[in-house]
Amino acid sequence: xxxxxxxxxxxxxxxxxxxPLPGSNVIKLNTNENPxxxxxxxxxxxxxxxxxxxxxxxDPYSRRVVEAVHRTFDVPKDWIMVGNGSDELLSxxxxxxxxxxxxxxxPMPTYVLYRxxxxxxxxxxxxxxxxxxxxxxxxxxxxxxGAVTLIASPNSPSGSxxxxxxxxxxxxxxxxxxxVDEAYVDFAEESALGLLAQYPNLVxxxxxxxxxSLAGLRxxxxxxxxxxxxxxxxxxxxxxxxAASCLAGAAxxxxxxxxxxxxxxxxxxxxxxSEALTIMGFRVWPxxxxxxxxxxxxxxxxxxxxxxxxxxxxxxxxxxxKLDDKLRISIGTDEQTDCLxxxxxxxxx
Ligand code: PMP
Numbered sequence: 001x002x003x004x005x006x007x008x009x010x011x012x013x014x015x016x017x018x019x020p021l022p023g024s025n026v027i028k029l030n031t032n033e034n035p036x037x038x039x040x041x042x043x044x045x046x047x048x049x050x051x052x053x054x055x056x057x058x059d060p061y062s063r064r065v066v067e068a069v070h071r072t073f074d075v076p077k078d079w080i081m082v083g084n085g086s087d088e089l090l091s092x093x094x095x096x097x098x099x100x101x102x103x104x105x106x107p108m109p110t111y112v113l114y115r116x117x118x119x120x121x122x123x124x125x126x127x128x129x130x131x132x133x134x135x136x137x138x139x140x141x142x143x144x145x146g147a148v149t150l151i152a153s154p155n156s157p158s159g160s161x162x163x164x165x166x167x168x169x170x171x172x173x174x175x176x177x178x179x180v181d182e183a184y185v186d187f188a189e190e191s192a193l194g195l196l197a198q199y200p201n202l203v204x205x206x207x208x209x210x211x212x213s214l215a216g217l218r219x220x221x222x223x224x225x226x227x228x229x230x231x232x233x234x235x236x237x238x239x240x241x242x243a244a245s246c247l248a249g250a251a252x253x254x255x256x257x258x259x260x261x262x263x264x265x266x267x268x269x270x271x272x273x274s275e276a277l278t279i280m281g282f283r284v285w286p287x288x289x290x291x292x293x294x295x296x297x298x299x300x301x302x303x304x305x306x307x308x309x310x311x312x313x314x315x316x317x318x319x320x321x322k323l324d325d326k327l328r329i330s331i332g333t334d335e336q337t338d339c340l341x342x343x344x345x346x347x348x349x
């Protein structure tokens with residue numbers, strides 16, 4: 001007899017991108033972190049953090065973060081819920097709404113964790129294939145009748161976005177919840193935030209891991225109608241966000257200009273890298289995120305991934321249908337990007 005539920009025994013489990021130990025000498029372009037440091041205002045909060053705050057449990061509602069989100073994005077406070085990264089919020093939503101006869105729907109390929117979270121919950125997944133241009137398959141998504149439909153916009157690994165009008169159409173037609181995962185929105189031209197007030201079934205997720213350079217802090221937030229958040233609060237751990245993350249995260253959210261300057265730099269580097277690789281014969285999908293999806297001229301993605309790794313450059317290779325001839329490359333600093341371009345040029349010669 002196994003100690004585990006059959007579901008857990010059978011599932012593979014999410015495999016995160018490699019995280020080399022701090023101090024390792026690698027150019028890390030595999031998990032879409034921001035190459036620039038976090039806001040000096042957030043760093044200062046951590047430096048001055050009062051250890052006395054560690055003696056007590058943290059605020060179960062992360063009200064400092066709620067306040068910062070409210071002021072920054074003009075969303076009412078009771079429409080905001082804070083999580084230990086957006087991964088935790090995704091888990092809360094799926095645990096709240098899905099089960100054996102309440103399926104999860106999403107276009108494929110997308111963030112692999114969606115499937116993992118559904119599997120843990122014994123929830124069937126309906127995976128609707130994207131076309132080659134990564135257009136959101138609205139009709140098929142609606143027909144799949146999910147309790148929860150997940151759209152990452154920008155999507156990973158494609159970098160493609162769903163326009164606000166397409167997402168509005170989806171929210172209007174779906175019977176269940178529409179979760180728009182905006183982890184990469186800080187590098188994009190469009191957001192679904194303007195739709196929030198009109199659609200009681202819409203949840204928008206944001207994270208501080210990408211645009212704000214705070215992946216190590218573990219902070220994300222959901223914006224949705226209070227009726228939805230009240231349900232999610234029943235499922236959330238009471239003290240899900242630690243005291244230091246709450247204070248530093250609030251400071252980072254309030255420092256929008258710093259985030260925007262870094263996002264502009266990353267978008268400029270993304271354009272430069274896309275052009276350089278296109279000239280070298282790669283197919284480069286248009287991206288609105290801080291990474292690009294590329295197909296090497298010979299389609300030998302795994303070989304290139306391994307050769308880059310040997311030379312100290314980590315990129316992401318997905319050994320799965322439709323992606324095994326492609327690489328996803330996070331946008332680094334200009335120096336890192338120059339090194340990547342030089343190395344790839346040598347390798348494909
Ligand atoms: N959504 C998407 C689409 C992602 O790629 C990621 C990063 N792996 C996340 C959510 C998770 O972000 P967080 O660090 O906030 O848990």
